[in-house]
Amino acid sequence: MDQGSLQVGTQNVPSPLEPIPSSVVQFAAADKLINLGRVNSFWPLTFGIACCAIEMMATGCARFDMSRFGAEVFRPSPRQADLMIVAGTVTKKMMPGIKVLYDQMPEPKWVMALGNCAISGGPFAFEGQYSIVLGADTFLPVDIYIPGCPPRPEALLQGILDLENKVSGWNRWKDPEKA
């Protein structure tokens, strides 16, 4: 990812070959149950910082409806939220606020980078720009990247399903390409 002098944020992406560390004491059945509970009720934090937020709202509305997966409960307080959807361009001025919101969320919490701006700065990643943070993962541990400018609501839904898979290893539906 050499892009000259630009700092494009992909530092925190874990390699798929890297084994996920497991806890010392394991309760297989309980862990499975808890994970199933968690992945079926991701409550996102109510905040949108740019145009991708419009797509996020569309995902919550009629036609797409993320409430089918129990993820429509947008919580206004970070204390009650599980999932932070960074929906849009992160300016340098906005970054500390987002970081505070992330720190205020109780564990376990997940972060989703929605759109090219939140992944790597998108169209703002050019030489000499002075105001944009190039990627939410330069200051947050991002779990899922959803590309697009802006991504369609289907992409956000797919992102939620992928996050479910990442957290619990459980697929909601069989992959039609593998079956």
Added chain:
Amino acid sequence: MSLTILNAVVAVVAAIAFAAANAAYLVWAERRGAGRIQRRPGPNVNGPLGLLQPPCDGIKLMTKQLMIPGGADKALFMVAPVLAMAPAIMSFVTIPFSETIVAHSMNVGVLMIFAFASLGGMSILLAGWGSRNKYGVMASVRAVSQNISYEVPMLITVITIVMMAGTMNLKELVAAQAGGIWNWNLIPSLSSPLMPVSFLIFFICSLAETNRAPFDLGEAESELVAGFHTEYGSMGFGLFFMGEYANIVIGASLITILFLGGWDCPLGLFPGVWWFLLKIYMLIFSFIWIRWTFPRTTIYGLLNLSWKILIPISLFNLLLTAGLLKVF
């Protein structure tokens, strides 16, 4: 003796189970109802009809980190959610579901329910104060002023009905309305011509008492982040949520008992618990319907509605009924 204790234990366990089951599944009903009203399906893939959604939410809330913000008053912060749930469960003890299904029939049933209902305002105040959050404090002050100003017209309306039936026992209040829809308190009679108005007042007040939209000033998201439970995550928030829904069930049960003849059939045939459940769930559905179709009022509009409209009308109704009861 031991049989009495056994009876009491069974009754209390049944009351808690009914309150908890309702609190969990009314959330599901609310989300599905919201979906229907907004032309989307609502939670429908977790289990048949999305019925496994409440257990999933419960597991998630229970396994989430319990966080006490720095500077908060720990004791008050921990007590407030319990105080939100406990009075709601206590009130179920005296609510008669049918002639025989009642945990403990009390002479002062109405009074007891209102005494416990006012503890709900206390829990909101403690939550806002204990969490040391400016939004929490502002929201709890709002919610308490709202609760107090709506308890007045509610109680005046109840006094009217208690005056007519001559008892505060919920079972006897229902018995006074037995025999068909023309005997219910909802229908105006010679001695109480303004009863439909009282019903409307009581309905509006029970919406406001449960802090639900369009009167959810205590948790107005656009102004106060999440209101009095801003600092509550995990199961603390879950308890507030469950307390709200248990209070809705109590509000609907009270309306049913006071105005809609309790377990009585509209035609006077086959009275039983099924009529009571049918009535309270229809009322709860109308609560959900109102919540998702009306915008939030302002705090001034809310208090003006109570002090300038509902209280004068309910006072007038009280005096009129008292006079007419003397005449007829």
